[in-house]
Amino acid sequence: MKDMDKSFKKDTETEFPLREEMRPHQVTAPDGQVIDIDPLQDYFCQEPPKVHAKSYFKIVEDFYNWARAHSLWILGFGTGCGAIEMRPLMTPRFDAYRYGIQWRPTPRQANLLVISGYLSVKTLKRAIRAYEQMPAPKYVVGLGSCTINGGMYWDSYNTINKFDEFLPVDLYITGCMPRPEVLMAGVLELKKKIKEGRADGANRYVENFEWYKANQKRVIKNWNMPDYNW
């Protein structure tokens, strides 16, 4: 990149300003009580994540894994164009409900984050937050060639190229765009992985927490959230 004069650059030396409602402020309740609020402190739990051990007995863990594999709840977050082929997946033609797959609208109840296609930097930030809010045995599937190496947008200034640097990916599904059959095959593959106990992305994420955070912060410049979003 050529070095241009600074006049057009946005001011990065000073911090990116926080949104108004994210700054510490006072709120007057309807009954007149004044409450001090520091959103970044109060709304989040600052506790670092920890590694969750497996169940003590192998047979119990296997049973749990079997249940997890047959009850995959996908977070309804269409991050890219792959989302358009997720709809046939859930409708009569392919009907993924047969395999215990269903949409959940909130990250708290979802186990599977499907990154459907290219991720712009702005979405990456939301995807990270959504991922961190999901409860622990959680799986990530990258859809389409754009999550693998950038695909068509390898030279775009706003889409990331290598998704597994930012979140622990369990499975990639190739194609642009992947057909519903491929999605189905990918999900079945993921099930196999879960049943064998190899899909432990949540623990991998915690173990390499610093590395992931460093990568994320390198790309996301206005990091106005805590390091781990519960």
Next chain:
Amino acid sequence: MFEPTPQVDLSSGKYLKLWQGPQHPGITGNMALELTTMGDEIVDCKTHVGYLHRGFEKLMERRTFIQNFPIVCRIAVPEPTFNEYLYAAVVEELTGIESPERAEWIRTLNLELMRLASYLMWLGGIGAAFGQGTVYQWTVTHRDYILDLFEEMTGARVYHMYIVPGGVRGRLPEGFEERCNDVLNRVEKLLFDVEKVLFNNFVFKKRTKGLGVIAPEMVDQYGITGPNQRAAGFVRDLRRDAPYLVYDQLEFDVITATESDAYARSWVRYQEMHQGIRMLRQCLERTPREGPFQARMPNVLHWEVPAGETYVKAECTRGEYGYYMVTDGSEYVRRVHVRGPSYTHAIALMEKLAVGTNIADTAGLMVSLHTYPPEIER
């Protein structure tokens, strides 16, 4: 006309700031609405886009003309064909290539099929936005039948890359007419079912009538086009006003309504699906079976388009879709601007219409405007 948003004192404790999206089932695609609510009523709405920004216009500036052709269809995901056609048309106009008549017919067929598929998706969307999941299941499946036709015709379900500058990539396969007619009959049957279940349903009427009324004088101020405009009583349709391809040889009606609320917009789109089927039947009948489907092209590997600029537009499902291209005589394009109708529908118009409605209606209002985020930010 731009109206300043009301100044809301968030610290008064009366208001609640609510984000609808980007991770939210009630939003079309990946975008966000920042709602300030008081009770159940929205007092301020801000649209946030950019979650799907890929910098297409920049990417196209550093690709040759033929390299651009496979990426343009990715601009608007549910309706890639319009991008292909407009890109082809804009290049053809600048280079002076004329695509043969057979290709024009096949292109029209392709575009109308795409329109039908896109509307089917939207019909499911409006059903789902008001809690009618059954319609969603039906329409998405029928859309799938159309995607099958596309697969047969072009080899791909979603991104066809079929309409190339100078014509189309192939002829129609053997027996395509019968299969297409079969699908059209099925879709038509479905539409009558949907009319019974959705448009005659008293709950749906109660929810949508009077929701998000666009006053006629707003249409030009906000740059509203397409069915949103026709539902406000304007008889404007690019297919009739500035015929491109073979639309001047097809018979169809321009559907309008006067109420201009969510129900009228839905009804206009529903009627347009019937018109689409009518046009598709004509296309199937009249598409020439013989003749070239591609014009003679220069060597595309070093294809230098003469300097010039032009703007080509077409009527897509949401309104005026246009490509503006400036070339400077080199192998690379100087500037491409893609005009997507959602640009104004989802931002300026949505911010205006959402104020004063119920939080529960946001999703329905959004869908009734028929916006696709990827064409906003490209």
Next chain:
Amino acid sequence: MTFEWIQIPYALLTVFIILNYGMIMTAIMQKIGARVGGRYGIPVWQNYIDLVKNWALRTKITHGVMFYLGPVFRLTGGLGLILFVPTIYGSVMHQNFSYSGDLILALYFIFFGTLGMALGAGESGHPHSAIGVSRGLAQVTAAELPLALAVFSISLQYQTLNITEIVAAQQGSIFNWTLFTNPLAVIAAMFGFVGTMMRSPFDVVLAPQEIPIGPPTEYHSAYLALMQTNRVIFPIAKTIIYMNLFFGGATGWGAFAVKVFALYFVTVFIGVVHPRFRVEQSIRFFLKWGLPVGILAIMAV
């Protein structure tokens, strides 16, 4: 009725049977709904797997004491409803803790779970929960009005507040059912029934599009498992009350299964073909249509 210790295992057995019945039946209902859309639908044992999976999740985050107690209250509402309502008429084993004023207690328990949920969801601090809760309370209150009037009507009709006696009065012939002896009350009560079953067109509380799923937004893992358990028990319990009050009760598990299925199916049937009302629209609907019918029912008696 006197209390005996053997009633406790008997009641637990009832709960167990109802739990399993509910698991299978709700799955079948989902399958029916899916068939309308043209899908094959979930496997019938899917509910069990989901339950196990939710118990097996490793992360459990709390937002405070009330957050814990929310699902507990909710489940208490469902269980309490079953425990104090006679499930099978004439059976000693499934009589549960029915006593002379159990109708009043049942009405209370129908509302109890919603209130408990409101407290728990409010504690979670998520705006969607808060909105969902306010919608839910408003709508349930409005939907309960016709039901309460219908209950007044039939307690006037039968001169008792004991569900067992009401069921006893309906035995003999199908035309002894309240459905035929007091149709107005049944119509009023069905308003309340459809309105509180959280299905279209009255499910804006849990609607994913209007607001992402309302009160349970923050609930996950074991909390969600508790709520899932309740979600299969509570509708059955509610259906049992309706069955007892208006449709002649059940004299055996066979009749029970058929009647509950049929009643539950009414809501599914309405649900698959209707979009959902906004909350103030549904309140208006209940006040406009449900309330007059309820008042008429009382006047008719």
Next chain:
Amino acid sequence: MSTATDLLERFGTNYRISEVNEQKADLTFFKVPKDQAVRLLRELRDDAGYTHLAFLTNIDYIERGIFTLNYMLHNYDTRHTLGMHVDLDRDNAEMESIHNMWAQAATYQRELREMYGIRFPGSPRLDDDFCLEGWDQIPPMRKEFDTAAFSLARFYSRDGRGTEDPREHMKQQLYPTHTDDAPEGGN
């Protein structure tokens, strides 16, 4: 076409209109100086029936050191489209805002501010992020911004992606004997 010529004759007396280019029957491009642009836009909208602003965009002529704004107006009655060009100084790009004339113009101006760094004083929410968030480089649509280099530097690229010059590649495919290191018998 008579509409375009009539129109330009009508406004040509009061405005310095230049570089008229009738691209096709219903599309005409012309250029006006920066200080007259908004006044002409207002007149076109109110008196000449060009009520629809299709879009507003910008073309970067880096070699001449100018930005060219393009206002695309449409007249629904005559079905004629006008493209109005306005040249701006590239290093100090500033333009009068038209957010009071068309509601969607504010969004276009926000986009131009972000993508090219053009200032539109008075336009609402101008400095809010539009598409980019936390952008710390020069505005990306400016020609001097090299998106491929930026992408390689910031987003880790995976090994194994080969870029082939299509011309070389096709030459190798079509005329394998002409290349020096052609495989034996390859075609």
